[in-house]
Amino acid sequence: MLIVMMCCGGGDEAQDASEVSAGNGMAAGTSAADTSVMHRLRVRPIGSYSRVFNDVNAEHLAVAREIGIKPIGSLYDAYNLQVPIMRINTCNDFFVEELTHSLPYLVPQATRLLHDIGRSFSDSVIARGGKKYKIRVTSVTRTDHTVAQLRRGGNVNATSESAHRYGTTFDVSYIRFVCCDSSYMVGPQYLRGILAEVLDYYRNEGRCLVKYEVKQGCFHITAR
Numbered sequence: 407m408l409i410v411m412m413c414c415g416g417g418d419e420a421q422d423a424s425e426v427s428a429g430n431g432m433a434a435g436t437s438a439a440d441t442s443v444m445h446r447l448r449v450r451p452i453g454s455y456s457r458v459f460n461d462v463n464a465e466h467l468a469v470a471r472e473i474g475i476k477p478i479g480s481l482y483d484a485y486n487l488q489v490p491i492m493r494i495n496t497c498n499d500f501f502v503e504e505l506t507h508s509l510p511y512l513v514p515q516a517t518r519l520l521h522d523i524g525r526s527f528s529d530s531v532i533a534r535g536g537k538k539y540k541i542r543v544t545s546v547t548r549t550d551h552t553v554a555q556l557r558r559g560g561n562v563n564a565t566s567e568s569a570h571r572y573g574t575t576f577d578v579s580y581i582r583f584v585c586c587d588s589s590y591m592v593g594p595q596y597l598r599g600i601l602a603e604v605l606d607y608y609r610n611e612g613r614c615l616v617k618y619e620v621k622q623g624c625f626h627i628t629a630r
């Protein structure tokens with residue numbers, strides 16, 4: 407299991423500054439005034455997220471079709487699947503948001519990946535001197551039914567050609583994290599940086615494809 411430790415050097419102020427301005431990096435419920443009590447953690451620069459995490463939809467789809475389920479109309483269809491899907495619940499490794507347009511089910515390979523990413527993130531934050539934080543899962547598996555709901559809501563990404571229909575793919579927020587110990591709050595840009603390091607590691611290990619979704623404030627991740 408990975409814990410991303412700091413490499414030597416670590417002069418990463420420039421990256422931090424650019425990442426803060428590059429996105430809406432404020433945690434939910436955090437006003438600008440609160441940032442004075444936010445702690446900083448070291449982050450290893452990995453380059454522009456848009457360039458590093460740029461696995462295109464066609465690649466996600468190809469992998470999803472290979473290892474995933476046959477897209478389903480609703481959860482009732484899941485009983486007939488050849489590839490099993492399992493429910494994911496909020497746990498020590500990650501927090502699952504209340505999902506409105508997807509169902510919290512993944513194939514075993516993607517479930518393992520999500521646990522590994524979540525645990526590596528939490529452990530890495532602690533290894534850098536922070537307290538326990540968890541990643542937030544914002545979208546999981548879409549059915550015909552939830553895709554139709556998304557389309558009605560005007561989500562242009564809700565095409566029927568999404569890897570989210572195969573049980574292989576989930577979204578993790580890079581804006582909002584779950585703080586388990588409010589006595590030591592960390593600036594969200596540092597949490598995002600550590601999450602990116604973790605994803606870079608698993609992507610390089612060949613465990614996943616990752617797309618940096620700027621509009622949705624998440625990393626779109628497909629297990630492989």
Ligand SMILES: [Zn+2]
Nearest residue numbers: 576577626627
């Ligand atoms: Zn996604």
